[in-house]
Amino acid sequence: MEMTKIYEKAPAKINLLLDVLRKREDGFHEVEMIMTMVDVADRLEMEELPRDQIVLTSQVGFIPLDEKNLAFQAARLLKERYGVTRGVYMHLDKQIPVAAGLAGGSSDAAAALRGLNRLWDLQLPLSELEALGAELGSDVPFCIRGGTALATGRGERLESLQAPPQCWVILAKPPINVSTADVYGKFRVNDLKSHPSIPDMLSAISRQSFPDMCAALGNVLESVTLHRYPEVKQIKDCMVRAGADGVLMSGSGPTVFGLVSKEIKVARVYNALRGFCKEVFVARMLT
Ligand SMILES: C[C@](O)(CO)[C@H](O)COP(=O)(O)OP(=O)(O)OC[C@H]1O[C@@H](n2ccc(N)nc2=O)[C@H](O)[C@@H]1O
Numbered sequence: 232m233e234m235t236k237i238y239e240k241a242p243a244k245i246n247l248l249l250d251v252l253r254k255r256e257d258g259f260h261e262v263e264m265i266m267t268m269v270d271v272a273d274r275l276e277m278e279e280l281p282r283d284q285i286v287l288t289s290q291v292g293f294i295p296l297d298e299k300n301l302a303f304q305a306a307r308l309l310k311e312r313y314g315v316t317r318g319v320y321m322h323l324d325k326q327i328p329v330a331a332g333l334a335g336g337s338s339d340a341a342a343a344l345r346g347l348n349r350l351w352d353l354q355l356p357l358s359e360l361e362a363l364g365a366e367l368g369s370d371v372p373f374c375i376r377g378g379t380a381l382a383t384g385r386g387e388r389l390e391s392l393q394a395p396p397q398c399w400v401i402l403a404k405p406p407i408n409v410s411t412a413d414v415y416g417k418f419r420v421n422d423l424k425s426h427p428s429i430p431d432m433l434s435a436i437s438r439q440s441f442p443d444m445c446a447a448l449g450n451v452l453e454s455v456t457l458h459r460y461p462e463v464k465q466i467k468d469c470m471v472r473a474g475a476d477g478v479l480m481s482g483s484g485p486t487v488f489g490l491v492s493k494e495i496k497v498a499r500v501y502n503a504l505r506g507f508c509k510e511v512f513v514a515r516m517l518t
Pocket residue numbers: 246249258259260261262264332334337367368369370371384385386411412415416482483
């Protein structure tokens with residue numbers, strides 16, 4: 232019998248704005264974020280297994296492939312919740328840097344939920360996949376929906392937005408591992424001197440103003456990560472000196488992204504960064 236093979240793309244996200252309002256009783260933080268996708272992506276291949284088992288492989292050796300992997304967890308959640316007794320063989324082509332602040336694992340989980348919904352013919356609406364995704368992680372619902380969105384709650388409440396003005400995105404990840412839980416754990420909302428403005432960013436996007444979008448970039452988690460890891464600050468400074476129009480840390484870090492409107496500037500920023508760190512990517516925002 233010919234087995235069907237399906238594919239899903241799992242793009243990386245960046246936070247154009249990340250604000251924290253308060254710490255909640257349940258330990259999570261109430262956030263306001265504006266997120267968008269870039270065209271650096273993992274690829275998840277899914278094929279039916281003729282036995283009731285989840286098998287995950289990858290070309291990289293440095294990520295877990297068992298129940299610690301978010302794509303594996305997504306498959307298990309669907310099986311448990313909907314009584315699925317079919318199996319799946321998944322292969323993850325990993326391209327997104329790991330533990331980078333780019334939601335790589337979350338996007339893989341989203342790709343698994345979308346793909347297995349098709350492979351197993353579950354016919355779940357996207358809204359249901361988003362709700363399931365929220366059980367796996369705060370960034371998973373956004374990764375299911377994709378595009379550009381305003382995210383509130385702990386990140387799972389979404390309102391879709393139009394695409395930001397098109398530009399180049401240069402991503403640089405220093406060789407350090409940053410734990411999201413650690414960063415939120417060290418974050419003190421009362422220590423902030425100011426908050427980034429959601430209305431300013433929404434207005435820049437709706438007017439498609441690239442300069443105003445750059446001016447409205449902000450991430451309050453920089454207060455923790457930049458203080459703790461001076462190399463992240465160095466990368467930010469390096470991008471600014473090399474002429475990036477807007478520069479920000481994504482998520483809890485340590486990846487820093489620079490926005491550039493003119494293609495001729497891209498090589499300059501890229502080359503300046505390569506002196507500092509090995510993992511530098513040139514991408515576009517996904518429209
Ligand atoms: C930093 C961001 O990636 C920005 O997009 C997200 O806010 C975090 O998303 P994520 O990695 O999917 O986070 P989760 O896997 O849900 O949570 C990891 C840990 O981060 C902390 N956490 C996460 C989200 C949130 N709104 N408040 C939190 O305090 C919690 O300690 C949690 O145990």
